[in-house]
Amino acid sequence: MADVIHIPLWYLPLLVLLPLVALAAAAVWLRRLAHRQSIAGEEPDWSVPPLASEKGDDSMLHRWDVRCKIVTIMIFSFVIASLSHLAPALAAVGISLIVLAISKACLARVLFRLLALAGFLGILAVVMPFTVPAHPGDTLVVFAGLDWLGLNMRGLLLAATIAARAVAIALLMEPLLSTAPLPVTLHGLSRLGVPEMASQMVLLSHRYVHVFRQEARRMSSGMQVRGFRKQTDFETLRIVANFLGMLFVRSFERTERVFEAMRARGYRGRFPEPVKLRIRPADILIAALWMAAAAALITYDRVIL
Numbered sequence: 001m002a003d004v005i006h007i008p009l010w011y012l013p014l015l016v017l018l019p020l021v022a023l024a025a026a027a028v029w030l031r032r033l034a035h036r037q038s039i040a041g042e043e044p045d046w047s048v049p050p051l052a053s054e055k056g057d058d059s060m061l062h063r064w065d066v067r068c069k070i071v072t073i074m075i076f077s078f079v080i081a082s083l084s085h086l087a088p089a090l091a092a093v094g095i096s097l098i099v100l101a102i103s104k105a106c107l108a109r110v111l112f113r114l115l116a117l118a119g120f121l122g123i124l125a126v127v128m129p130f131t132v133p134a135h136p137g138d139t140l141v142v143f144a145g146l147d148w149l150g151l152n153m154r155g156l157l158l159a160a161t162i163a164a165r166a167v168a169i170a171l172l173m174e175p176l177l178s179t180a181p182l183p184v185t186l187h188g189l190s191r192l193g194v195p196e197m198a199s200q201m202v203l204l205s206h207r208y209v210h211v212f213r214q215e216a217r218r219m220s221s222g223m224q225v226r227g228f229r230k231q232t233d234f235e236t237l238r239i240v241a242n243f244l245g246m247l248f249v250r251s252f253e254r255t256e257r258v259f260e261a262m263r264a265r266g267y268r269g270r271f272p273e274p275v276k277l278r279i280r281p282a283d284i285l286i287a288a289l290w291m292a293a294a295a296a297l298i299t300y301d302r303v304i305l
Contacts, residue, residue: 003137009144015151016126023122030111030118061103061179065283066188072287073176077169079294086157088301089164095293096171103175113170121163128162129155182206183274191277200271208258212251219243 061069080092100110132155134140141151177185186199223243230236 003139005141007141012143027115027118030115033111059103061175064286065279066180066184067192068283068287070188072290073172076290076294077172079297080165080168083165083301085301085305086161088297089161092168092297093164096168099175100171103179105174105178110174117166117170125159128159187274215250216247
């Protein structure tokens with residue numbers, strides 16, 4: 001039988017609404033802090049924001065062979081996803097924070113990644129404690145005798161574990177992407193067996209999605225200067241449809257020009273190698289240390305707890 005704790009109904013807003021308010025306040029604070037950390041003029045018109053960090057390029061992760069880095073961090077992420085207890089998941093968050101500090105990654109981009117998870121994790125933390133079925137030994141918090149409105153503490157613990165695992169993996173993605181230029185990372189993926197055409201598509205998509213976004217911003221600014229204001233009528237729908245059609249036509253024309261320019265410069269289905277990859281003993285040693293940390297987490301999660 002589950003242990004049942006009866007509390008007054010007015011506790012329910014405190015347990016549900018206050019965490020949501022705290023999460024919303026934290027999200028607003030993180031967004032302001034992230035914008036404050038962003039460099040003024042970092043993304044001028046027609047620019048592509050680089051994934052690689054412009055500072056701290058002498059860290060251990062920057063010198064690590066990109067193939068070892070990709071394989072090791074991916075394996076470590078799968079290990080984190082397999083954890084089933086809160087304590088090792090929190091330990092994984094600590095390891096991710098240490099790696100983040102070593103890589104000297106951009107704090108603004110890290111905060112934006114966490115903001116992308118905040119909504120999902122907040123809903124999970126509210127819904128899961130009320131929907132997890134009760135098992136023998138669970139602790140249920142029942143509000144004013146309403147048995148159908150029981151808060152399962154095991155569900156709250158599960159939600160916290162899932163949130164910790166998600167945060168730990170999200171923190172690792174920034175060191176993975178920011179410690180090497182994107183062409184080098186994609187070249188490493190190609191050397192690991194990923195089709196080269198897929199790598200080229202990712203590289204070109206990253207390049208031109210920002211170009212087309214800036215084009216859309218310029219067109220939108222021009223429409224606003226000419227007096228366009230969004231309203232809920234058919235005229236606005238017609239204008240927006242024309243806007244999207246013109247953006248598609250310009251994007252298609254630019255794509256053709258870019259492809260012709262690539263062929264004129266000798267493109268025949270392959271990009272030149274950005275760097276010569278070579279695995280050193282130090283790369284193997286770093287990977288072995290990561291795998292030792294992964295084994296320690298699995299042992300802590302499966303054996304000790």
